[in-house]
Amino acid sequence: SQQGEEDPQALSIQEGENATMNCSYKTSINNLQWYRQNSGRGLVHLILIRSNEREKHSGRLRVTLDTSKKSSSLLITASRAADTASYFCATDSQGGSEKLVFGKGTKLTVNP
Amino acid sequence: EAGVAQSPRYKIIEKRQSVAFWCNPISGHATLYWYQQILGQGPKLLIQFQNNGVVDDSQLPKDRFSAERLKGVDSTLKIQPAKLEDSAVYLCASSLDREQFHYEQYFGPGTRLTVT
Numbered sequence: 109s110q111q112g113e114e115d116p117q118a119l120s121i122q123e124g125e126n127a128t129m130n131c132s133y134k135t136s137i138n139n140l141q142w143y144r145q146n147s148g149r150g151l152v153h154l155i156l157i158r159s160n161e162r163e164k165h166s167g168r169l170r171v172t173l174d175t176s177k178k179s180s181s182l183l184i185t186a187s188r189a190a191d192t193a194s195y196f197c198a199t200d201s202q203g204g205s206e207k208l209v210f211g212k213g214t215k216l217t218v219n220p
Numbered sequence: 221e222a223g224v225a226q227s228p229r230y231k232i233i234e235k236r237q238s239v240a241f242w243c244n245p246i247s248g249h250a251t252l253y254w255y256q257q258i259l260g261q262g263p264k265l266l267i268q269f270q271n272n273g274v275v276d277d278s279q280l281p282k283d284r285f286s287a288e289r290l291k292g293v294d295s296t297l298k299i300q301p302a303k304l305e306d307s308a309v310y311l312c313a314s315s316l317d318r319e320q321f322h323y324e325q326y327f328g329p330g331t332r333l334t335v336t
Contacts, residue, residue: 112262138323139323141323141324141325143327149329149330150224150311150327150328150329150330151263151311151313151325151327152327153324153325153326156323156324196262196263198262200323207265207268207276208253208265208323208325209265210262210263210264211262212260212261212262213261213262
């Protein structure tokens with residue numbers, strides 16, 4: 109079953125604009141991760157935010173986590189055509205098997 | 221540092237045939253994962269190994285899927301017999317040591333399976 113749900117399902121922007129993707133989840137988590145998948149290729153880990161963190165930065169990426177709302181957002185600033193990809197949030201839940209559960213992803217298109 | 225290697229990259233088989241996928245994780249990574257990714261969806265965990273022991277195989281269709289990790293390094297995933305709904309990309313991933321809180325997973329390029 110899907111734990112994380114990304115929103116929107118698809119997003120199209122112009123180069124230089126910012127892109128924001130959201131993720132909502134259902135159960136308490138240890139951490140939340142964001143991954144990128146270029147067309148026809150494997151996933152690449154972007155950033156991990158732990159449940160006791162509220163915001164994290166990595167280059168042009170900014171991730172926020174609101175555990176009270178069970179939601180996270182990924183902001184990509186000054187987007188480039190090379191950022192075109194699908195972006196997935198994945199949650200590592202507390203209790204149970206603590207396996208990583210992926211959402212369905214947001215497909216981002218950055219037009220040059 | 222070499223990444224996660226998978227083979228083959230593509231496979232086309234007929235239903236009821238068998239198929240096997242191979243994965244070589246990043247050297248020193250204790251935890252290995254197999255995921256199934258159906259077109260338009262996120263990856264779904266099939267099985268997770270910690271060294272050569274199974275940690276989670278709750279979503280592995282055990283009547284047709286099997287996996288092993290020999291000597292805690294390479295792993296194979298087998299489907300026998302294949303069904304049309306098994307058409308997907310099979311991704312292998314590894315992480316340094318989940319039990320030591322190294323959660324980031326490194327993915328291979330995947331094997332695209334088409335069952336006709």
